[in-house]
Structures are given as structure tokens and as C-alpha cells.
Amino acid sequence: MQAKKEVRLMQGNEACAEGAIAAGVRFFAGYPITPSNEIANIMSQRLPQVGGKFIQMEDEIGSLAAAIGASLTGLKVMDATSGPGFSLKMENLGLACMAEVPLVLVNIQRVGPSIGMATSPAQGDVLQTRYGSHGDYALIALSPSSVQEMFDLTIKSVDLSERFRVPVILLADQVVGHMREKVELPPYEEVKTSYRPEPTMPPEEYHPYRGDERGVPPMAKFGTPYHWYANTSSHNEDSFQATSDYAISRKLIERLTNKIERNKREITEVRGELLDDAEIVVVAYGCTARPARGAVLKAREEGIKAGFLRPIVLWPVPEEEIRKAADTARAIIVPEMNMGQYVHPVREACYRGKAKVFSLPKVGGEPFSSGEILQKIREVEDGA
């Protein structure tokens, strides 16, 4: 274990794996896929060193299923994937939302659709992350922009997943996963993450799916006197079936969604810069946030009143923060490495504001340059 503060040159995926170890993740199930492989490789080496378990399962579906099983016994768990693997995770992602199983799923986004380009970055899974599994549910997704954040946000993902009994997606991309940067590692014993709320009442009074005031039910470890049923069918507070009870089913879906949406204040994290007098705000995340910030700084040098807003938590959407920007700015630009995905919730968040929302899509695998984003800022400045 990392005993004292240290500065190291690390790769993003390596920082993610170390963040998981620091956060107390003690079970990893995975399946090989580029460009996320280094995470599994490192976890297979690191976990036994700290008394944890690693398993490479027979497929992507099985690895998330195994992680869910391990989480139910009380361990903090993680799985990592990319592209086609992420599509295969959708079944068990929805299942983990329904059964309320804490876990962290890392997605190192690559170019799609289908097999696409395994070693080139994209941000094409942003909507799939939120809506990819069938039915209605809510989850949390974080978007790291640096290797340091691959470490820090992995820890935050573990913390949030445990606090809300919900899967958290660390939605990274091939740039952030594969680049190398300086990382400050704290002593690991100073890294504090939450642990899921546990039942304190006697077993006979335990209601495994009765939420607390935030909507989060206490979670008993499998193998204790608290017998319960991690139920993936519609269920009541005692986890019995609600095969045709619409009222119970509705209450459940509302709680699963509200425990995230109504606790947004506890979850949301954004970075804003130069927003006070900004007339043109660039909203960007992940690897695109880096050239976007550069473009904003250059625009300022040219005398354009540009500002920068970076949602670190993508889902739930930081609507308040986006709305605030839209009330004061006259234009919002959303550059992203897809055909325009996060621009939709951004547009929705500021539909009442005066700002006009511009999508700046880029696909094919080549990251944005700050020049491309600056060009768009100039066009908007001139055109408006």
C-alpha cells in the first residue's frame, strides 16, 4: 500500500486501478477489451497483494454479473470495459440499478458504432450510459479529464456508489485512459470512502427495500442473519414480487429514480471558469474539456468574453449550473466527440434562458484541437 504522499508519472488506466485500490475496492471481475485492458491487468496483480480477488470471466456479461454477486457479500467492486463490451453490460447495469447493488463500472470510450476503432477515443456512449438499459432508472456517471482525475474520480465513484447503492459509471475515454501525466498520490490510509448503509434493526424488522429519508435502503451483507432477496423483478419493500401490483411497481421506480435526482445537490460537481461576465460559454467534459478550456483562454486573449463550464458529474445533469450560465450568456457551445449527445440535456436545461445552444460534433477518432473550438467561438461571436 501507498504509505506516504508520492508524485508519480502514471497512465490514466493505471491511475484508475490505483484509485480503486486506495478506495478499498477488493473485487474486480473483467473481460479483455481495448482500450481498458491495463485496468484489469493491474487489478489482477494488485488485488491479491491487498487480500482482494480478481477474476477474468468468460464474457462481458458474466464479469458484471460476478461483480454484482461479490458486492452483495459486502465487498467494494469494480469492472472495466469499452465499446462493444459496454453494450453487453447494459443487461446487468439495469439489474444493478433495480437490485440496488453498489459497483463501479469504468468505460474507456472508443470509436463506435459496433467494433469501430479500438484504439481511438470517442465520447459516443454518453446517452447510452444514462439510457442504455431497458426501463426507467437512474445512475451516476463521472467524466475525468486528466490522469489525476482518473485516480480521484475513481475514488469518488466508489464513494457515491456506496452512498446511494447505485452503479456509478466512470465514463472516461481512450485519451484520458492511455495518456501519461503527473499524479499526486495521497497516503492510501488517508483516502476515505463511504460504505453502504447497513441495517441496525433486528433481522425480523429489516425491510430490504425500504428507503431512508434519501430513498436509500440499508443493505445487509449476504451470509448474515438478515435474510433478504436481491430482487430484480418489480418488488415491494420486503422484496416480494409485485407481479401485477402497479402501485408497488410505480413506487419502486419512482424511488429508484428520485434517490439520485432528488439528491443531486450531494452528487453534482462542476468546474466553472471565467463565467461571471461570459457571453459565450463552452460546456465540455472528458478529454474534450482540455482543448475547450484552451480555446476559451485564447478567445479571452482576443477580447471575446468566453467562459468555460465542465460537468465532472455528467449524470445526473447539473441543470442548475447550466441554467445559471444560460441566464447570463447569449450562447452556449457544446463540443463533444460524438454527433451531439450531451448537447441534448444542456439544451433542455437552458430552454428558458436567453442563450442559444450550439452543438459542435466531431467523430471519427481524432480529438479536438483548441483551434477548432476557438474557430467555433469566433463564428458564434461574429454571427450573433
Place this chain on the structure above:
Amino acid sequence: MPKEASLSQLVNKYFYTHQFPTMWCPGCGNGTAAMAMVRAIDRLGLDFDKVIHVAGIGCACVAHWYTSFTALQTAHGRALAGATGIKLANPELTVVVTLGDGDCAAIGGNHLIHACRRNIDLTALVYNNFNYGMTGGQVGPTTPLEAITSTSPYGNLDPPFDLCKLAEAAGATYVARGVVYYVRELISLIERGIKHKGFSFIDILTPCPTVFGRRNKLGTPGQMFKAQQQSTVSVKKAQEMSPEALKGKWLRGVIVEKEAPEFTEEYEKLIAQVQKRSD
């Protein structure tokens, strides 16, 4: 030998009776199979809190709606993968997995062969009723040739799996077949399977009179249960029979029982070695 628990004692201890009646059709063998599992667990005197029941989706996989073991219902086909995570994370737990034939050998076939290969200490109970009962009786990977189902209305063209041969070939270290007609034998097969260190696979033949029997004119539920006398032969008796006489008969009893390193034990050893090295 201590006296066995009565049926009502078993029911009151291990079942949520307020969830009765079960959703199984009259004449279905699944209740008999579930009761055999509970009887086997009770006989073994296992810590009730440490037995975890995992199930996929299908007619078989509602047994855990009624039993009061701590349970996980996975997605269709994923029960063995979920159970693998539970067992590896906490090897102290006894993990019993209830599967259907389609659940286990079609959509979950990949997880099945790899659980066998890995020799992880799980007990898989497959309620094999030769079709997808819950969805209305579709053809499945164990449906006999020519059988009529809701998706093979002209007769089944797909040759079926012999699940025990599949499990054996994939490396399971305990493979057995039981039938609900011979329930005492079934209980002891399950008991032996749970006791076995390593992956235990038990194929349980169980009649589905409502959607399979009716379409194939297999008679009343009673006749379907009784037919298991004729359609099966014990492993011991089979040794004295000619290949011609064995044709079309299912082997019943313990088919494979051997020792091999068990996955979670090996992993604990690996942790000890790695930690010693890094000291």
C-alpha cells in the same frame, strides 16, 4: 441417526408460506425438486444464514420466491456468473444455484461450461423439463427431436444436449442426474452434490404436463411422473445392460465424482503466496 424433520417443520423453517400457493402448475415437478433441495440442506445441518440461493429466470427460477434463504435473482442465464462472484468473494458461503434447462444450457451455456471448467464450489440444480415453460412452451436445448412445442409446431429438428455429458466434458467434478419420481434418491444426490468440494451439476428431470406434456400427448401428470421409471435407469444397473437395451434411457445417479483443485481455495492460496512474496 437423528430423526428427520417432518414435512411441515421443513416448510415452516425454509419457506415463506405467506407466498403460497406457488405459481407452478398443478402436476409440475418443480415443487418436488425444490423440496428435495430444502430436505438435502436440512439434512446437511448447514448454517441457515450462510446458504445463498441464486437463480436465473424461468419456471425453475422462482423456487427462491418461496424459500427464505438469502437469494439473488440474476438476469436470464446469468445465475452461475452471479453465483461465481458470491462464492469467490466469500468462500464461507454455501451457494446453491437453481436453473432451468434453457436458462442453463442456451442463454447461460457459456457460463455453465466455464463454471464447470473452473471447478468452483457451487451446486447447480437444473430443473430440466425439456422446454421453456414460463413463456408458453417453446423449443429448448434439451427438447427431444420431433417434439412439438410452441415454436416447433412441425416437430423439433435440433438435436438436444445431454446436459450431464456436457457438464462432464466441460470439467465438472460432480455430475449426477435425478428425477422427481425417485425423490429419495434425488435428495441424496443433492446432498452429495452440496457436500462435494468443487462444481456440482445435477440434472433434475421434471415433468411439465401443462405446456410440454399436453402438446406431445404424454398423458396425465401422474403418468408423466410414472414414465420416469421406464425412461431412466440407474448408473449401477446400466453397467449390466447392453448398449441396445440402454438406447433412449437416461442414466440416473452419480455419473462423475472426482477430486480436483477447487477455484476459491486455489485463489486463497494465491493470495497467501503473493502476500508472502511482497513482505
